[in-house]
Amino acid sequence: MTAALQAKELLIRAVECDQSGRILEAQTLYQDGIAQLMSFVSSEPDEQKRKGFLTRIKEYMDRADAIKARVNGKLMLGEVVTHISIEENDTGYDYVQIFGKYMTNQTVEILLEEPYMTQNYQYQNLIRFLELAVTNCAHFKYFRLVTKKDTNNHEQQKTNMGQIKADLERRHIAFYIKYEDSLHDRKIFLSNGYIIKIGRGLHFYKASNPMYSIGLTNYKYRKCLQTDVDIWRTSSTAN
């Protein structure tokens, strides 16, 4: 496929996603499509064609900016639905207990901002989160993870993320990962309009101690670290 055709396909999919309210995926596709267009526009010998491409690039950039504003708007606005204070050593807080009921068949896209994704237990938490999403959200189609680069072993991190991406794709879920080294705040955005903010993000469990004890695999029985949970609903849902 030529670069022009690839760009065209990405941007057609971007518009489709945009129109059906899948704004997170549309955002990614616009970015990728625009980058693809840019990569060959300067080497286009025909000046007329070059101008045409630049006009279209400008159009798509405007659409991408509008979507970005919508995503950011959703992340900023809203009302608090519920607040949970988890105390040190509390139990009863598997993900399903905290936010399972907000993950529904209307949750088509999920954005997870989780700075720390480098240790085995952190990958396990990510998988537990995705297992819950796959279980609860029949129409889950797009997952974006924003996290920090593993400065000790970024290759291993890329390998692990690649495996998760391939696994999700087998379930027809697109996985887009963005490394952002300045990330601090934790946030889960569900496309049905809910935002879950947990002070410690996904990683608020103590290790199983002793290892072989109730709570090793069922996190409802795991002791927690102190953290606060706020769940927000944005003014609009789905679109």
Added chain:
Amino acid sequence: MTAALQAKELLIRAVECDQSGRILEAQTLYQDGIAQLMSFVSSEPDEQKRKGFLTRIKEYMDRADAIKARVNGKLMLGEVVTHISIEENDTGYDYVQIFGKYMTNQTVEILLEEPYMTQNYQYQNLIRFLELAVTNCAHFKYFRLVTKKDTNNHEQQKTNMGQIKADLERRHIAFYIKYEDSLHDRKIFLSNGYIIKIGRGLHFYKASNPMYSIGLTNYKYRKCLQTDVDIWRTSSTAN
């Protein structure tokens, strides 16, 4: 506490368990109480007292034998309630899906015959089994595990089992372990009258591959090895 008092206490608890239908625990307590009585009866100087002890030992042995016959009878008789053939690479078979509905508030005692309990994943399966029992059976009081000795590292096995025992005791569940090197068949006996026979016992899952993929922690999504499941109901329930 003197040996005589200890024996008396064990045997009083045995009779209580026996009368309330907790036959697995009664069986263990009779055995322990009888062993305790035997340990000091021969050194009793008073011949009259010695005779008295021996008479009581004989009585308790008869009761223990009667219970053993009842337990064995329950394990032998019954009707098949359901049969499941799990094929290689099938998914959808976490323990809860297979036998969760038979673990109820009427399940006070559980006997698990599972020959292999030496590897990390096997201990994890045991914990997952116990977590389900603790979740579903509000009146779970007694757990007996029959397994083979770990010939490579029996000390580690005893340490692990000791941790599980202490953990269950914090939940007021007695844990009794019996090492039986000739054990082959797998069996789960629930005191509400159900027997679950799985060809491969608790260990019929493939490893998560690649490790970080859906199914790492939620076994509903794990690929299985081929095995057959038969679930039996004994003619009587509870008693």
